[in-house]
């Protein structure tokens with residue numbers, strides 16, 4: 001399979017109110033194949049008026065009786081149909097994702113396509129399971145009157161969903177599937193680097209039978225289209241996944257407008273190896289934790305804490321994996337790591353590695369951008385044996401860059417792991433349950449993994465402590481994020 005698998009022409013129009021649309025002023029921007037640097041498409045650069053049209057389409061669809069007042073089973077059926085269509089067009093969607101995002105084709109198939117179908121089906125099931133409760137009140141006035149009280153969950157309204165470029169299709173589905181299950185309508189803005197699968201998803205949703213305006217996609221830049229969407233007075237809720245920096249901007253705007261906001265933000269997740277671990281498993285696990293998806297994972301295990309006595313063995317083993325990793329196109333079966341998403345991101349990652357070296361870090365493996373065409377950076381391991389306050393330890397790189405630090409006792413490792421602005425994920429590698437439980441108790445993170453890393457499931461809540469965000473996605477928790485509680489009090 002290769003880019004020729006794209007049996008459909010690439011969709012390059014926005015999807016608003018059940019129809020394809022260009023931008024009002026005809027302006028477009030280029031999207032690229034990161035494995036070659038070649039331009040692959042031009043997509044609309046949405047204006048404020050385009051955003052307005054999409055939001056009003058979503059508002060009309062929300063106010064109509066044809067979506068939120070449908071029987072929940074009808075919404076469930078449409079989401080299941082969309083999951084089927086995503087699978088039926090899986091080869092095409094996977095190839096499109098690898099072409100535009102650069103990830104290995106196997107991961108495009110398994111995670112972007114397979115994961116999207118799985119999330120759509122899980123969330124479809126929630127449509128028929130949204131519940132309130134009855135409440136016994138203590139009101140005793142007037143004396144002859146009784147009260148019957150209950151709560152119900154109602155859709156929050158029109159949702160603006162803004163997503164990043166690391167898992168373009170899956171992130172879009174993480175937003176739209178629960179929002180639609182709850183009866184909300186959505187305007188989605190994909191990242192400017194990776195808009196193509198979201199445009200195809202909207203078309204498939206239309207084919208599945210979602211009414212016009214229920215799910216709209218606008219393509220554009222964050223600072224223009226994204227910001228216009230967030231501040232739009234007809235948006236009731238913003239759900240955002242992206243950097244902490246942009247999350248703060250969006251959070252401030254939502255606070256001032258009193259819009260609901262869910263923020264899934266950056267991370268600097270620690271990997272804590274204990275001295276009783278299975279070393280092969282820890283080495284391979286720590287390498288996978290940072291190099292999976294070329295480090296472009298919000299929970300990437302980017303800080304490694306290793307017992308001083310095992311430092312050379314563990315860090316050396318990971319460096320060996322880094323050095324032997326085959327870089328190349330995600331379409332090539334021999335490739336083990338693809339490109340970063342853009343030239344700008346490659347330069348940022350290479351710059352942070354250089355800064356780490358200049359500040360006293362030791363480059364144990366990799367250490368620079370690759371010479372080949374496309375946007376490649378070598379998988380990199382930076383040794384920080386002296387525990388220097390390197391910028392690359394504090395700040396998110398979002399690339400294949402691991403910093404390794406020794407520790408003397410586990411409490412010291414936990415304290416170092418927690419000495420971060422972030423708190424998204426963490427993993428501990430050990431063969432002793434009681435030691436794992438002590439690390440789980442001590443680490444400040446939205447998810448703690450034991451002898452694994454980066455594993456997510458639609459049933460397991462996901463989100464960040466501290467600067468890694470506000471709110472949780474997936475599981476039962478997500479229903480609260482897309483509904484409001486309406487309390488009902490009846491006197492009789």
Ligand code: NAP
Pocket residue numbers: 162163164165166189190191192193220221222223225226227230241242243244246247249250264265266267297298299396398424464468469
């Ligand atoms: P980003 O720069 O924050 O952009 C994310 C999205 O926000 C993009 O669609 C972007 O549009 C848009 N945007 C930018 N400025 C905006 C503004 N002022 N108003 C409204 N929207 C705006 O993040 P990224 O570089 O795409 O993605 C990497 C980041 O995402 C990392 O920090 C990573 O940790 C985080 N992430 C977090 C999770 C999680 O679940 N916690 C998951 C994945 C990624 P443009 O593309 O047009 O700029």
Ligand code: MG
Pocket residue numbers: 192222
């Ligand atoms: Mg951006």
